[in-house]
Amino acid sequence: MSELDPLLLSRIQFAFxxxxxxxFPSFTIGLxxxxxxxxxLWLKTGKAIYMDVARHWTKIFAVSFGMGVVSGVVxxxxxxxNWSELSRRGGNVIGPLxxxxxxxxxxxxAGFLGIMLFGWKxxxxxVHFFATCMVALGTAISAFWxxxxxxxxxxxxxxxxxxxxxxxxxxxxxxxFNPSFPYRFAHxxxxxxxxxAFIVAGIGAWYVLRNRSVPHGRIMLGMGLSLLVWLAPLQLxxxxxxxxxxxxxxxxKIAALEAHWETQxxxxxxxxxxxxxxxxxxxxxxxxxxxxxxxxxxEWDGEIRGLKSFPPEDRPNPxxxxxxxxxxxxxxxxxxxxxxxxxxxxxxGRLYTSRWFLSVLVWVSPLGFLAVLAGWFVAEVGRQPWxxxxxxxxxxxxxxxxxxxxxxxxxxxVLVYGIVFGAGLYYIAKLVQRGPDETPPVPEKGEAxxxxxxxxxxxxx
Amino acid sequence: MTGTGADMTEFLPVILPLVWAAILALAVFLxxxxxxxxxxxxxxxxxAPSDKDRDAMMGSVAPFWDGNETWLVLGGGGLLAAFxxxxxxxxxxxxxxxxxxxxxxxLRGVAFEFxxxxxxxxxxxxxxxxxxxxxxxxxxxAIMGAFVQGFAVTDNKFSxxxxxxxxxxxxxxxxxxxxxYVLLSAGWLIMKADEALREWAYxxxxxxxxxxxxxIVIFSLWTPFLHPEIAARWFKPANMxxxxxxxxxxxxxVVALWMQLNRRRRYTPFLLATVLFLLCYTxxxxxxxxxxxxxxxxxxxxxxxPDSQLFMLYGAIPILPIILGYTAYSYYVLWDxxxxxxxx
Numbered sequence: 001m002s003e004l005d006p007l008l009l010s011r012i013q014f015a016f017x018x019x020x021x022x023x024f025p026s027f028t029i030g031l032x033x034x035x036x037x038x039x040x041l042w043l044k045t046g047k048a049i050y051m052d053v054a055r056h057w058t059k060i061f062a063v064s065f066g067m068g069v070v071s072g073v074v075x076x077x078x079x080x081x082n083w084s085e086l087s088r089r090g091g092n093v094i095g096p097l098x099x100x101x102x103x104x105x106x107x108x109x110a111g112f113l114g115i116m117l118f119g120w121k122x123x124x125x126x127v128h129f130f131a132t133c134m135v136a137l138g139t140a141i142s143a144f145w146x147x148x149x150x151x152x153x154x155x156x157x158x159x160x161x162x163x164x165x166x167x168x169x170x171x172x173x174x175x176x177f178n179p180s181f182p183y184r185f186a187h188x189x190x191x192x193x194x195x196x197a198f199i200v201a202g203i204g205a206w207y208v209l210r211n212r213s214v215p216h217g218r219i220m221l222g223m224g225l226s227l228l229v230w231l232a233p234l235q236l237x238x239x240x241x242x243x244x245x246x247x248x249x250x251x252x253k254i255a256a257l258e259a260h261w262e263t264q265x266x267x268x269x270x271x272x273x274x275x276x277x278x279x280x281x282x283x284x285x286x287x288x289x290x291x292x293x294x295x296x297x298x299e300w301d302g303e304i305r306g307l308k309s310f311p312p313e314d315r316p317n318p319x320x321x322x323x324x325x326x327x328x329x330x331x332x333x334x335x336x337x338x339x340x341x342x343x344x345x346x347x348x349g350r351l352y353t354s355r356w357f358l359s360v361l362v363w364v365s366p367l368g369f370l371a372v373l374a375g376w377f378v379a380e381v382g383r384q385p386w387x388x389x390x391x392x393x394x395x396x397x398x399x400x401x402x403x404x405x406x407x408x409x410x411x412x413x414v415l416v417y418g419i420v421f422g423a424g425l426y427y428i429a430k431l432v433q434r435g436p437d438e439t440p441p442v443p444e445k446g447e448a449x450x451x452x453x454x455x456x457x458x459x460x461x
Numbered sequence: 462m463t464g465t466g467a468d469m470t471e472f473l474p475v476i477l478p479l480v481w482a483a484i485l486a487l488a489v490f491l492x493x494x495x496x497x498x499x500x501x502x503x504x505x506x507x508x509a510p511s512d513k514d515r516d517a518m519m520g521s522v523a524p525f526w527d528g529n530e531t532w533l534v535l536g537g538g539g540l541l542a543a544f545x546x547x548x549x550x551x552x553x554x555x556x557x558x559x560x561x562x563x564x565x566x567x568l569r570g571v572a573f574e575f576x577x578x579x580x581x582x583x584x585x586x587x588x589x590x591x592x593x594x595x596x597x598x599x600x601x602x603a604i605m606g607a608f609v610q611g612f613a614v615t616d617n618k619f620s621x622x623x624x625x626x627x628x629x630x631x632x633x634x635x636x637x638x639x640x641x642y643v644l645l646s647a648g649w650l651i652m653k654a655d656e657a658l659r660e661w662a663y664x665x666x667x668x669x670x671x672x673x674x675x676x677i678v679i680f681s682l683w684t685p686f687l688h689p690e691i692a693a694r695w696f697k698p699a700n701m702x703x704x705x706x707x708x709x710x711x712x713x714x715v716v717a718l719w720m721q722l723n724r725r726r727r728y729t730p731f732l733l734a735t736v737l738f739l740l741c742y743t744x745x746x747x748x749x750x751x752x753x754x755x756x757x758x759x760x761x762x763x764x765x766x767p768d769s770q771l772f773m774l775y776g777a778i779p780i781l782p783i784i785l786g787y788t789a790y791s792y793y794v795l796w797d798x799x800x801x802x803x804x805x
Binding site for chain 2: 062063066067069070071072073074076077079080081084085087088090091092093094095096098099100101102103104106107109110111112113114115117118119122123166168169172399400401402404405408409412413416417420423424427430431
């Protein structure tokens with residue numbers, strides 16, 4: 001091991017930096033949309049409580065958004081620093097998609113974020129509402145382009161390969177709306193909304209339990225549950241459709257995430273196993289007969305290809321996709337259960353007094369983030385050994401950079417992200433603990449903001 | 462003009478790289494200008510007279526830093542999209558300075574969010590803000606120097622070492638850009654700060670201007686010797702006449718800036734600092750054009766497929782003016798945000 005492998009280190013670094021980053025968009029996409037709803041309710045009903053809740057969560061949004069921005073800038077450069085061969089050969093395709101993200105989303109967010117955070121007293125209410133809408137739109141458009149680029153790398157179409165190995169686009173429509181894109185986009189946006197709803201409901205439950213800011217807490221709890229109860233089951237359906245699509249285009253990924261080695265009809269659903277890539281088998285397998293085929297093909301005797309039907313050099317290692325998939329689905333089922341139980345309690349008028357349920361909700365509320373990460377590990381580890389599926393191998397996509405450089409940058413990122421993430425969580429926790437300010441929406445004259453930092457509106461009342 | 466398909470297929474591959482080079486040059490210039498004053502504030506941060514002034518300095522830029530940084534993202538993303546070959550050579554060649562710049566930008570970016578939330582650890586975020594700003598500014602300067610010097614390329618791939626970018630020339634460009642950013646941010650504070658802080662900023666501006674002028678002289682003498690083509694371009698008699706306005710206007714701008722500082726003008730120092738940046742930028746463009754990886758690869762060789770460049774242009778042409786529009790609106794609405802007592 002005297003030679004540091006730049007490929008392995010680059011993969012670890014990319015996994016680390018993108019995992020860190022995806023947590024924030026998962027949260028801000030949902031949060032921005034919710035803030036739009038809150039502000040609309042405030043404008044429509046004139047009830048100050050909506051405004052109080054919106055201002056409180058705008059502060060939390062600001063911290064998350066800031067961390068999302070700085071960790072996102074890193075990614076836009078890593079395509080060159082660490083994956084320059086992907087950039088050189090695939091730049092004609094993914095470059096424009098990512099540029100469209102910057103042009104349509106980043107600037108929209110950055111331009112209107114200032115007004116959203118600092119403009120409460122500086123612009124008319126409708127302009128502020130408009131700014132919030134634009135920020136929310138920006139987060140959604142951003143997801144659109146990034147997921148389009150990612151999906152194209154998973155299911156590439158609409159291009160040809162020139163003699164020098166460089167890819168050229170033949171049909172932009174096909175590239176943008178490639179086969180896996182609609183499913184991945186729907187799945188991710190729903191995941192972002194669910195993650196946010198879970199957190200919002202959990203924090204609302206916490207306020208109700210603590211008997212603090214109870215009216216505000218009830219709004220958070222109610223709005224969170226109202227989304228969960230229908231979106232969590234719908235997400236199961238979207239995920240199922242996404243799985244059918246994956247089976248069509250990336251059968252090796254399905255084989256890996258189900259840990260199926262042999263091609264078979266009436267394939268079992270493996271609940272638990274330790275996949276062993278060397279021996280090409282599973283240990284300690286616990287399975288339900290035929291259920292695997294039913295879920296994956298919607299037929300009792302549908303055929304599922306096993307990993308052994310792919311040449312060894314084209315197989316993903318099943319260990320991470322297998323466990324990550326089970327974690328993701330497990331959390332999805334927890335979300336459905338929480339949504340249903342919460343709604344039943346609510347309808348019976350016992351939601352606010354069922355302390356056991358509220359406590360459970362507080363504890364499970366961060367699970368959405370884990371589900372998002374697990375889902376991405378399924379998608380990204382499961383498509384190995386390819387960066388552009390079937391076209392460009394990950395081993396051929398890496399930059400001509402020495403392993404020592406990548407090790408140095410990886411250590412720096414781990415250290416800095418550790419500090420930044422720790423501090424960010426701490427400050428968000430402090431914001432939650434302070435609770436919403438219950439002040440009249442329009443302050444007295446002369447009480448203008450003394451400071452205009454994102455946090456200042458929060459930190460210095 | 463018959464407008465046949467054949468005309469377009471010959472015309473587009475020539476013109477599109479020029480258009481994209483211009484758009485990226487604009488994005489990078491806007492970043493250097495906007496990110497420049499905002500990084501410069503971080504450099505000046507620990508030197509500020511009081512903690513109250515530090516609050517004011519940070520408050521003056523808090524609503525804008527995020528938008529400023531977006532031009533850097535557009536620069537990076539646009540380079541990938543419009544000139545993938547240049548992107549794939551440059552970024553591995555500049556691996557360490559780019560990573561260090563990103564680390565610096567992260568530290569200073571989160572400091573905006575965290576500083577006002579903490580009391581016990583405020584000193585820590587103050588340090589993160591200024592060290593991050595200094596690191597990012599120095600690395601951007603070194604990147605600029607390394608870019609002008611060029612990179613080792615074999616078979617369309619970077620073939621040099623991890624520290625090729627670190628040379629006496631790039632060390633000097635790092636120091637030069639840092640002093641340029643300080644000049645810009647002094648100009649920014651002169652526009653936005655209250656009287657006491659403003660007076661302090663005038664003092665900083667004099668020092669920074671002397672440093673910037675010195676660096677301009679050094680680079681004007683040094684750069685032509687990096688590549689013979691650059692010397693030939695500037696010193697060919699026919700060109701000398703045509704290009705002479707660049708150095709002449711530069712000298713005039715330095716003198717004018719000094720005089721405006723003496724007269725304690727509020728808005729002209731920032732404006733003239735901008736003009737100075739624009740002139741140096743133009744000088745650099747004249748030296749390097751049409752090479753995007755000097756001295757081997759031109760913008761036409763590095764260009765993405767015409768179809769890809771065109772596809773992006775459909776978006777960029779309507780969107781860029783809108784972005785400039787709402788950026789201007791945001792500056793207008795949030796202009797008066799230095800913190801204490803507003804001025805008119």
